[in-house]
Structure formats: C-alpha cells, structure tokens
Amino acid sequence: MTSSTLFKKTLLATALFSTSAMAFALPAVVTNGNNDGDGSLRAAIQSGVNEIVVATDDQIMITETLDYDGKKALAIYGKGQTVKALGDFTLLSASQGASLKINGLNFSGPGGFDIENQSSDLTMAGKGIFIDVRDDQAGKVKLDLTNVTVAAVANHGIHISDCNLADACGGGGGGAGEGSNASIKVTFNGVTVSDVGNGKFDADGLRVDERGNGSITFIAYDSLFTGVGADGVELDEGQNGSVMTVVTNSAFNNNGGYCNPDILEAELEIFLAGEPDENEFDESNAVTEKDIPGNVVGTLDDDCFEREVDLYDSGFVEAYEYGIDVDDGFDIDEAGNGSIIAKVMSSEILDNLDEGGDFDEEDNGDIRLVAIDSRARSNSDDGFKNSESGRGNVKGLFYYVESTDNGGKGVVFEEEDNGSVTVVVNDTLTENNDDSDKTGLEVVQEDKGQGTLTVRNSSIVDGIDAEGVTVIED
Numbered sequence: 241m242t243s244s245t246l247f248k249k250t251l252l253a254t255a256l257f258s259t260s261a262m263a264f265a266l267p268a269v270v271t272n273g274n275n276d277g278d279g280s281l282r283a284a285i286q287s288g289v290n291e292i293v294v295a296t297d298d299q300i301m302i303t304e305t306l307d308y309d310g311k312k313a314l315a316i317y318g319k320g321q322t323v324k325a326l327g328d329f330t331l332l333s334a335s336q337g338a339s340l341k342i343n344g345l346n347f348s349g350p351g352g353f354d355i356e357n358q359s360s361d362l363t364m365a366g367k368g369i370f371i372d373v374r375d376d377q378a379g380k381v382k383l384d385l386t387n388v389t390v391a392a393v394a395n396h397g398i399h400i401s402d403c404n405l406a407d408a409c410g411g412g413g414g415g416a417g418e419g420s421n422a423s424i425k426v427t428f429n430g431v432t433v434s435d436v437g438n439g440k441f442d443a444d445g446l447r448v449d450e451r452g453n454g455s456i457t458f459i460a461y462d463s464l465f466t467g468v469g470a471d472g473v474e475l476d477e478g479q480n481g482s483v484m485t486v487v488t489n490s491a492f493n494n495n496g497g498y499c500n501p502d503i504l505e506a507e508l509e510i511f512l513a514g515e516p517d518e519n520e521f522d523e524s525n526a527v528t529e530k531d532i533p534g535n536v537v538g539t540l541d542d543d544c545f546e547r548e549v550d551l552y553d554s555g556f557v558e559a560y561e562y563g564i565d566v567d568d569g570f571d572i573d574e575a576g577n578g579s580i581i582a583k584v585m586s587s588e589i590l591d592n593l594d595e596g597g598d599f600d601e602e603d604n605g606d607i608r609l610v611a612i613d614s615r616a617r618s619n620s621d622d623g624f625k626n627s628e629s630g631r632g633n634v635k636g637l638f639y640y641v642e643s644t645d646n647g648g649k650g651v652v653f654e655e656e657d658n659g660s661v662t663v664v665v666n667d668t669l670t671e672n673n674d675d676s677d678k679t680g681l682e683v684v685q686e687d688k689g690q691g692t693l694t695v696r697n698s699s700i701v702d703g704i705d706a707e708g709v710t711v712i713e714d
C-alpha cells in the first residue's frame with residue numbers, strides 16, 4: 241500500500257465516522273414534567289438536538305412558552321402525554337420558522353374562554369402551536385402532526401404565519417401583509433382541535449397565513465375541528481401561489497360562535513336604542529350618514545359587529561344593515577395568481593354558525609373542488625359555498641354528497657369575469673336548505689364564458705337555481 245492510498249483511506253474513514261456520528265446522534269429524552277431544568281421538555285428543546293423523545297409519564301406543566309429558536313427541523317415524539325399551560329400564553333413556538341413534527345402529545349391551555357371571559361391581553365393571547373416563518377425564509381415549512389390534540393387556548397389552536405404583520409395580517413385573500421418565498425405544508429393525522437379561539441375575535445382552529453411567493457398544502461386525515469371561536473380551519477393565501485388541500489375522514493363541526501349571537505343581539509338592540517338593525521331610504525329623503533346609527537361601540541367586543549352602508553351616487557344613504565360576524569367550518573381565501581384545488585372525502589361539516597365550507601378564489605386561477613361521500617348539515621348559512629372571480633374557471637365534481645338543513649343554500653358555485661363553470665353532481669341529496677328561497681344547488685356563471693351543470697341520479701329536493709348555465713339532468 242502506498243502512502244497516498246493510506247492517506248485516502250484515512251480521509252474516507254474520517255468522512256464515514258462523521259456521517260455515522262450524525263446519523264446516530266441521540267435524541268434528547270424528557271424524563272420529568274417540570275417547567276425547566278434537567279430532564280425537562282424545555283431543556284430538551286433548548287439543547288440544540290433535532291429529535292426529542294418524551295419518556296416521562298407525568299403531565300408537563302409549563303409557566304411560559306416553550307420556544308424553539310433553531311432553524312433546523314425539530315421532531316418531538318410522545319406517547320400521549322399532555323403539555324399543560326398554567327396561564328394564557330402560547331404553548332409551543334418555533335420562532336425562527338423551523339419545521340415541526342410532533343407525534344403523540346396533547347397541548348392544553350387554561351380554558352374557560354368565551355366572549356364574557358376574554359383573554360386579558362388580546363395582543364398576547366395564547367396559541368397552542370405557533371410557527372413564525374422568517375422574512376428571508378425559502379423552501380417548504382412543514383408542520384406534521386400525528387395523534388396530537390390542541391385544546392383550551394384563547395387564540396388560534398395552531399398558527400403558521402408567513403406574514404410580516406403577524407396577528408394583524410388579517411383574514412381574507414386580500415388580507416394585508418408581505419411574506420417570504422417559502423411555502424407551507426401542513427399534514428394532520430389523527431389531530432383534534434377543540435375549544436380554541438374563544439378568548440378573542442377571529443381566532444381559528446388551524447390558521448395559515450401565506451404571503452409572498454409560495455403555496456399552502458393542507459392534508460388532513462382522521463382529524464376533528466370543533467368548538468372553535470372563529471373558523472375550524474382558515475387558509476389565507478395571498479399573492480403568488482395556490483392552496484391545495486385533501487381532507488379525508490375528518491370533521492369541521494360546531495365552529496364560529498365566539499361572537500355569540502344570543503348575547504350580542506341583545507347588545508346591538510341596546511346600542512341601536514330603538515332604531516332598526518336594517519333600513520332602506522328613498523333618495524328624495526336625503527338621508528345622510530349622520531342620520532343613521534354609527535359603528536357599534538360599548539359592547540363586549542365591538543369587532544363582532546359588521547355595519548354595511550350603501551350610498552346613492554348623490555351621497556345620500558340608500559340602505560344600511562348590521563350583522564354579527566360569526567364564522568365557518570372550513571374557510572379558504574386565495575388571492576393573486578394561483579388556484580384552490582380541494583378534495584373533501586368521507587368528511588362532515590355540521591352545525592357551524594356561518595357557512596360550512598367557504599372557498600373564495602380571486603384574480604388568476606381556478607376553483608377545482610371534488611367532494612366525495614361527504615355531508616354538510618345544519619350550518620347557519622350555505623353548506624358548501626364556492627366563489628371564483630377574475631380570470632379562471634370553476635370545476636366541481638360531487639359524488640355521494642348530502643347537503644341538508646342549512647340556513648343558506650345547499651351547494652353554491654359562483655363564477656365571475658373570464659372563465660367557465662363546469663359542475664357535475666352524481667348520487668347527491670340536497671333537502672330543506674335556505675328557509676326563504678329554497679335552493680339546494682345554485683350555479684352561477686356571470687360575464688364571459690360557458691356554464692354547464694350536469695345532475696345525475698340525485699335528489700335536489702329543494703331545487704336548482706342556474707344562471708347563465710345549461711342544466712343537464714338524467
């Protein structure tokens with residue numbers, strides 16, 4: 241053996257050793273339920289390892305946020321233990337945008353929140369799990385939860401924010417804020433999010449704010465979102481990028497009631513002091529904004545009230561209306577370039593205080609929704625509502641779907657501006673929707689484009705409302 245071969249072999253051995261040392265790096269082991277110190281979950285998170293095994297049988301009681309400030313992905317493996325916050329603060333945050341993988345852990349806040357028992361510090365209201373994506377981040381931020389529960393926090397149950405305005409990012413596809421080039425992928429398997437978002441306005445079960453370039457992917461299997469103050473799930477995608485979701489064997493039930501109408505309708509009545517909560521005026525009456533009631537103040541939460549005013553071209557008031565801002569089961573808002581591509585399978589959306597599913601797409605891009613073997617029932621507004629505007633098409637395919645007993649319409653597809661609408665409904669039932677208008681299935685094609693609705697082997701008991709659309713029934 242020449243010396244140069246020996247030298248190469250030594251180099252190779254060194255390389256092998258360091259590779260295997262990395263592959264076999266030991267995880268940190270959590271051996272007690274203490275807030276901090278040796279053997280605690282906090283010490284493990286701060287140790288710089290990328291894998292943690294929670295071995296203790298104890299409940300983990302924390303007095304402040306568990307903050308992971310690393311940038312590398314972190315995995316935490318439990319066996320069903322509970323991490324309990326002894327106060328209204330965020331339980332686990334990845335403050336430098338790291339991907340998280342968590343198996344077999346429960347996260348619980350202090351609970352007891354509702355509009356009469358709000359978070360005492362609304363800007364700091366506690367979340368369950370929070371990933372704060374860095375402004376300079378790229379690639380894919382992943383949150384992967386298996387057999388995880390999140391409950392009893394005041395704010396969002398789970399929040400991923402790729403938005404420089406953090407909690408002021410705002411809902412809706414047109415929501416404000418800028419974001420990084422990163423995309424966000426959320427994968428839930430056996431996740432339950434319950435009784436969260438009841439300590440402040442607009443706090444969701446899962447909330448993803450995606451801005452800048454990048455898309456949202458949301459995959460849920462065997463998961464439940466229930467008792468959430470705002471939306472069960474809200475995905476907000478602004479600027480370039482799409483929302484892709486596949487939801488299987490999951491449920492979005494009883495969400496959206498933080499702005500409790502039972503309490504707030506009485507407060508609105510007191511505020512209006514005898515004035516009606518909606519009114520219309522002839523232009524000749526020359527009613528000005530000063531003549532009608534203003535924004536609601538002095539209630540438990542004034543953000544819960546919506547006030548709409550329509551003006552004539554002359555500037556006089558044509559109509560006004562007050563409403564209470566309740567929320568949905570599953571809400572997607574997509575704006576800018578990009579589409580909503582959704583599959584909902586063997587899932588249910590029941591008893592939500594606004595719409596069941598509410599998918600809004602703006603600007604370039606399509607809505608493509610496939611719903612199979614799924615139910616929307618007893619939601620206060622529409623069962624499945626899909627609204628598309630700007631350049632792009634609507635494509636809907638329903639098989640074995642039931643949408644019944646909703647306060648709004650059973651299923652709605654609206655297409656605006658350039659583009660066409662193509663909806664195929666098979667083996668589907670709609671019944672007893674929409675108290676006043678009795679509409680099971682509404683398909684609307686406005687402006688340029690074609691529209692086709694094909695209904696096969698279905699019972700649309702409460703009727704079809706088609707505008708600008710050819711209806712084929714057999």
Ligand SMILES: [Ca+2]
Nearest residue numbers: 420451453454
């Ligand atoms: Ca982004």
Ligand SMILES: [Ca+2]
Nearest residue numbers: 479481577578
């Ligand atoms: Ca977009």
Ligand SMILES: [Ca+2]
Nearest residue numbers: 578602604605
């Ligand atoms: Ca779009």
Ligand SMILES: [Ca+2]
Nearest residue numbers: 632656658659
């Ligand atoms: Ca369009």
